[in-house]
Amino acid sequence: MSIRPLVIIPDSKLRLTSEPVKDITDEIRRLADDMLDTMYDAPGVGLAAIQIGVPVRMVTMDVSKTDDERQPLVLINPEILWTSEERRVYEEGCLSIPEYYEEVERPDRVRFRYMNLQGETVEQDADGLMATCVQHEIDHLNGVLFIDYLSKLKRDRVMTKFKKAAKREAGA
Ligand code: NI
Helix, strand or coil: CCCCCCCCCCCHHHHCCCECCCCCCHHHHHHHHHHHHHHHHCCCCEEEHHHHCCCECEEEECCCCCCCCCCCEEEEEEEEEEECCCEEEEEEEECCEEEEEEEEEEECEEEEEEECCCCCEEEEEEEHHHHHHHHHHHHHHCCCCHHHHCCHHHHHHHHHHHHHHHHHHHCC
């Protein structure tokens, strides 16, 4: 188990479409462990594999409120099956866009399907923070970021800020 470095915008890896997981191998189990470690360390409520640079369709989540009652979820090949017409606004953030938060409107409730680490197919309903988180993380598997839902002005502003920071870090 280890904490892995996070991929931050404007890294183009974040725009990749991730590949489905075919078999639950030791490598996949190790990846799940590392994703959970990295997510809890950040700390964050959700992480997609591509955020640590691995382009496979895997997500970890924990929307429980307290540290002593962890409810880790590992979603393999997750898919949204249904979304409600009612929508809700949540202030979202992303471990790949550190310290940036904006309100995003999404469907309020979702039904989703995934495979767990035991290889069982699970169907689950979610609302509130969990519904937002599932949609946000599945977006990552398709190369979509929450800033894509903002106005072009806001998106350009945050991209410029992070591009400058990346340049500074590269010593350019
Ligand atoms: Ni994110």
